[in-house]
Amino acid sequence: MLTERQLSILKAIVDDYVTNAEPVGSRTISKRSDMSFSPATIRNEMSDLEEMGFLEKPHSSAGRIPSQKGYRYYVDHLLSPAQLSVNDMQDIRSQLAVKFHESEQIIQHSAKILSQLTSYTSIVLGPEVFESKLKQIQMIPISKDKAVCIVVTDSGHVENQTVQFPESVEAADVEKVVNILNEKLQGVPIYQLQSRLSQEIASVLKQHVNRYETMYSVLRDVFAEQKQEKVYYGGKTNILSQPEFHDVKRVRAILNLFEEDSLMSRQIRTDNTGLTIRIGEENDFKPFDDLSLVTATYTLGGKYIGTLGILGPTRMEYPRVISLLDHFSKDMSKLLNRSSD
Amino acid sequence: MLTERQLSILKAIVDDYVTNAEPVGSRTISKRSDMSFSPATIRNEMSDLEEMGFLEKPHSSAGRIPSQKGYRYYVDHLLSPAQLSVNDMQDIRSQLAVKFHESEQIIQHSAKILSQLTSYTSIVLGPEVFESKLKQIQMIPISKDKAVCIVVTDSGHVENQTVQFPESVEAADVEKVVNILNEKLQGVPIYQLQSRLSQEIASVLKQHVNRYETMYSVLRDVFAEQKQEKVYYGGKTNILSQPEFHDVKRVRAILNLFEEDSLMSRQIRTDNTGLTIRIGEENDFKPFDDLSLVTATYTLGGKYIGTLGILGPTRMEYPRVISLLDHFSKDMSKLLNRSSD
DNA sequence: GTTAGCACTCTGATATACCGAGTGCTAAAT
């Protein structure tokens, strides 16, 4: 169990290190106005804190820096109640006040806002197309043997794909197929489309349509494409301004990661709604071993839609990021709800 | 006028510097098998070449490196006829052989291939949506007051946007409007949509449709969105492996540039079709002052569609990049032509 | 329990010497 004084020292060290990115020494802490002990006393306490695993020394005659455990304790027990500046709140509000034509745009823009506000990198997961339901399918011919197949979901999301038919397929048949699909598949979740196609629709098509196999394989391809989920980034390079990224090789590694959407999305996703903080190795992902990730979820009608994430050094401004994300995710949920009824 | 010997020395220096990224000295050149003069002789020639502006010295006791003018001369007069390896050609062919559902995918993928093949960064401009013509407009209702507006072009490109109607607008009216639009605007180039809307369509709508102003403003918004052109990147971080990018600040600057699609597209675009090489300051763009950009255009039915660009250090493997781009742009044009008839 | 004092440790900056690669010039060789 930590004493009152140890708590305040730990907090002071984290706060100082977060802003200055340099090991903090006993004198520095002792000089703070809210600290009324001599450096020597502080040193003793620091030594104890180190023994307990909350602090570590880069080398024997430097100051201390928080360990992962130190950050974790700080986040769990010491966080000053978040004080979002009026300025920030107005900023968020006005940024979100711009009118958007698509919820996709809102989400995309939110990544930018978050990165600007925090000067870390933000990673935002869009709604899972996957879970939304089919509204309508259309085939629009654009040349003799080609058409654009458009899939619209109930959330207003649109996927499209150019398909090619052998000459032998007749326009009338295509139309018939589309009609059947719309009749049978409306309201079906996107992720079920494929299995439904093969189970129910295949046989129906067989009965009513010429060139059944061709149509079937085209459709299967279209549905196979409908799976990916969107990942948006804001301030990809913000993270480079952190002193821990002065090595170009690290830079490259992390930047390349950012191109791997599916990998990132797996990394960002959380099961529980609400706020999650993962510090360093808690991410369970080597490239993030000295990074922290704070995520919040946003909702529509109380249902999970997507995740907002902030990625920064473990030495992160947790209080600010947390309150920012908390506030922002709520504002965003509100906005989405308003624009969708 | 340069002597035969000076030419071969210049060529040797460029070739050497391109591969080793280090100033090359007289001894190094003299040792080459195709060079039969002593270092001293080479030194004299180098000194002359420097005086003429083709070479420069990083400092008095280093070797020489090519100046911008040196590279330019090399590119214009000394390039060994491009020798694309069979390996590369096969690589290109097999990579392009994957079947794509959309020409957009081909283009996107081509950026990846080019960056892999060159280990520089590739920047590819997609077809100008702008120039293609309207095929069809659709409104698909997804809730009481919302609909997805879908714009399909003759090139198979699809843009979509969620729009919101006041409750008072009736479904029948929306349908009527869509019919009018399709009748009047089919075949109209995208960039003309806005003006045609205000000139011809506005009055027609006024006559036939209730709530004319609302519909009009919604449509205006939709058409206003149809302007951007797509920029694809491959190997954004490849450029970081160049020794000239060991400074994180430069890295950030260039990487941030890559996020500014419209800026980049302006920078990459060329008027003339065919191959263009811009070396360093020839780019007329400060951030590219020590980079070279090689571009080629690809076509459909002989008409300009887009641009393939390779961005690397001025110390670039010009012969390889040039022949690669030349070959690739032709292959790609062929592919597009084949898949679009 | 707290703190002053002091020896000790380690980093980072600065100065110095030195090696190697390369040049430019002169004089000899071809």
Place this chain on the structure above:
DNA sequence: ATTTAGCACTCGGTATATCAGAGTGCTAAC
């Protein structure tokens, strides 16, 4: 008249030594 060997000179980069500053840990005094 070229070409080349020889040599003094220049400069960057590395290695080494030195030093100041910041910090710790311990002991002894308060």
